[in-house]
Amino acid sequence: MSTAPPPQVKSLSCPNCGAPVVIRGFATTLSVVCGNCHSILDAKDPNLAVLQQFQAAERIQPLIPLGTRGKIRGDPYEAIGFQVRTITADGVDYSWAEYLLFNPYKGFRYLTEYHGHWNDVTMLRTLPEVGTSGSRPVAKALGQTYRHFQTADARTTFVLGEFPWQVRVGETVRVMDFVAPPRMLSSETTGSETTWSLGEYIDGRQVWQMFQLPGSPPRPVGVYENQPSPFGANLKEVWMVCLFFLAALLALLLFFNVFASKDRVFSGSYFFSPRAGQEASFVTDVFELKGRTSNVEFSTRTDLNNNWAYFNYALINTDTNQAFDFGREVSYYFGSDSDGSWTEGGQNDTAMVPSVPSGHYYLRVEPEMDANAAGVTYSISLRRDVPTWSYFLIAALLLLVPPIFLTFRSTGFEQARWRESDYPPAVSSGSSGDDD
């Protein structure tokens, strides 16, 4: 069984400066750039005729040195060409680098890099279907819809290595980008010819791993057009979990409302007059609190009118001599003035005593009023094991905090992405200054 001989590179000399020129792409190479004098040479000419000479404003060193081999998706590739392309928007130049990778059996693919953001790019063999969605162009390819991101004129500003086309510095193409993170479709139009490519965002660390490059890749700056959102994929899951637990919380609330005993364990009606001059405090008969340790709801109802009363309560356990004591003020005022009628406070009050163990209890009650007050008729009732809303409400709010926070982060990420596009998100203006 015969095996294909290993490919050999072809070494020539630059006719302009005499520096060695290496051709790694064999018959596919149409132009090659001298790494010394930056002459673009015709690789098909046996004498390597000079096609163009350009003066690079700066000598750009590719992050992946030409000739470096690496494995992409299991296939070995060699970096053979490097070009920098630039678009100008609002007078500002934005440049990105493109690495041409070659495998003699698989062909070409590209790695692009912009401010630490990398894309693995292959030429598209099927023509995408371009249409509109709303007012925005979309492109459909390989069963996926891509939203138009931007259209710009990109010019080649630096080249190095070899290329399967007649590369020229200063060459301009019309570039249209469509995104569906982590992929993007790009079209390049020169004259009547349009080529399409499909890019997929990859982490710079992956590139370093694939090419066994020393050091670490440059840190990505900002958000790139097809960079997958670190929040997007997780956001839906988090909201689903949140909704599930909100439903569980609601079910729990209903369960406690249905199954809480809510037993009335004591009730009594009384009259208090501070003018009587008698001892105000008194104790009730002993009553029993049954069941597990649970809360006790105190309800106080009065007939106060434009007056106040203060009730000192002590719930005392006759078995353990433990007391739960607290005070409640009840005040109710009403009247009318130039603004109309008004009221303040209420005649009734409810308080919750938490975690009261079962046992035999009595109440010590001591009402207080203004010394000149006529008096108050009031009733006290106690209920055992009463469901409350407060913890459910707090839990629901706490459940919502992470998904809302993630949503804000995700929205911020998407806004940062589209800010660089032809469709920047509307920015609310600050002070208009109309008041000046």
Add this chain to the structure above:
Amino acid sequence: MRHPFYLVYCLALLGATTLAEYRGWSLTSVNEMKDVPKSVRDNPGAYRAHYMFYPRHIGGK
């Protein structure tokens, strides 16, 4: 789920809410006094809670 932290957080919240409701916890608190003398039943006026000397709000617009 990619990040189980939120799942654990939700389970903890649900568990804490169930426990709070089951045990009758409340956001309000009362004073718990131990060893209240048995004489309170016979002489209620002798019992004094520490908060009884706080100033009272007298309402009205």
